[in-house]
Amino acid sequence: MITVEATGLSRSFGEGELIVHAINELDLQIKEGEFVCLAGPSGSGKTTLLNMIGGLDHPSRGMLKVAGQDLSNMTKNQLADLRLHKIGFVFQSYNLVPVLSAVENVEFVAQLQGVEASQRRQMSMDILKEVGLEGMEQRKPAELSGGQQQRVAVARAILTRPPLVLADEPTANLDSVTAENLIDLFLHLNAHFGTTFICSTHDPMVMQRARRLIRMRDGKIEEDIVRDTT
């Protein structure tokens, strides 16, 4: 089954002579259960593509389907609902709600989904332990380091086992051991639950371990490598 399907996808910013084509006539299919790594220099369109796949931005032209739903026909509330139930996000910064503790941040999506309080609290505690944040559950984001905040965000993104996880530089603020552990966790979820991962990264370790590496340049796919890393 295809999780992401883009045909003739374009996204432009500005007008006239100042127009910038961040994504230019891009065709892409990502199947369910793939572990995709988007690589490429700054300005190559990785972020814009992630934004559009996550329903955070609208294409200027072309068709984009996520989890079988055509995003171009969806309202803001429908897109929010899609994100809530189908997509997990890990942003590079501004990942956490500052007024909520680590565990409250992790259980936020589950709470929105209506998961029962004691169940979601237990799940959140377990996953925080899994990402190495045991004992820091009640800390506010301001009391956590950048790497710890990133791990809380990862825990939140995967807690409800969404079919698709979009991650922007998930290892950028982590030390090499934690980064390795995080990718291990991603790969574990990918292998055992069929979660599709799309990560943008500059980290060679992530690129090396991804099962599919898409190199982008000037809003287009320059290279699309599918490999067996097992």
Place this chain on the structure above:
Amino acid sequence: MMRLLAKLAWRNLWRNRRRTLIMLAALAVGVWSMIWMTALMRGMLDQMIEDSVNNLSGHIQIHAKNFRNDPSITNSLTNPDEKLLQVLNHNEIIGWSGRIKVPAMISSERYSLPVTLVGIDPIMEQSLSFIMQTDFDGEMLATAEDNGIVVGRKLLEKLESRLNKRLVITTQDKNNQLADRGFRITAVYSAKLQLLESQYVFVSLNILQTMLSCENCLSEISIKTMHHDNLQSLKDRIKSVAGDYEVNTWFELDPYTESMLKSMDGFIFVFIIIIFIAMSFGLVNTLVMAIFERTREIALLHALGLSPRLITLQIVIEASMLVLIGLIAGNLLAYLSIWPMREGVDISIVGEGLDFAGISSVLKPSLWLSDIAFANLTVIVLGILACLLPAWRASQKAPAAAINWSDT
């Protein structure tokens, strides 16, 4: 879901504690001023009405047909007949009394001044007008046959006279002949309104009737009732047995106070709205600032699946919490500031100016539940409406524009 939104709203409210406290103080002072000022205005008006009723008018008056155009003894009533007495002696009537009220000149050895000469039956007047309840020096009239004259303190000062001295009253009798008579000052009264002290002098009814060659005649019958909120039905009943006489309620006789009463609700409405508008600038500014500071965070909530509708709701809940805390503080402040004034506040320092407007020098605030409800509802409803626009705009922000991904 509501618990989550309420938790976010509450914690966000206290993120910038100083700003929130300043806004709360502004809201509390605004609400306090709405309620406090309204209570003072109502109290002032209540006092005006009470004074108007006590200052000889009563709730209802009966006059001869032309008396109000020409208040001389030629336009007089006779003592009430059986039918009228039946109505006047009904148990809903607190009291009634017939009086003579004529314009006259009063003279001491030094000065002559115009006054209104009132002939009263002191016994009937007991529960009716201020004169039998006010402070006085000397010996107050006790029966309708007493010989003395009761004058106000202010008038006595103007006449440069004193207790037990004689004054001469000159007026016209029933036959339009000059009638004059000397009276010994037996009592000097003080009134809430200095205007009354200068205007009214009192003698006993029978003495005045004799002086005016008008046995059994009256200028007016004044009536005070328990059911002063529904005077029309009593007026109608009196009118049905009063023949050709004119029957008027106090507000027909005192159109100034009536117009004040009628315009008070509108005045309070405008007053509350003006205060709210001033407050709303602060409220909206606080919310806009709070939202502006949280643009990325709101976009994050959006990205995590909180719908625009729920984002709007969360900000509305936040504003509602702010408004509600402000309301509670404002109401408490209003109560605490009105409670010590419940027995009235002496404002005689500005007595002369207030006197001119018919307001007594003791101000007792009057707190109406409807005024409190109106002030609170205005702040809640308009407060929430005022925050809808910034809340809605926050919810409409494109999340991608606010969230900082690693690069483009």
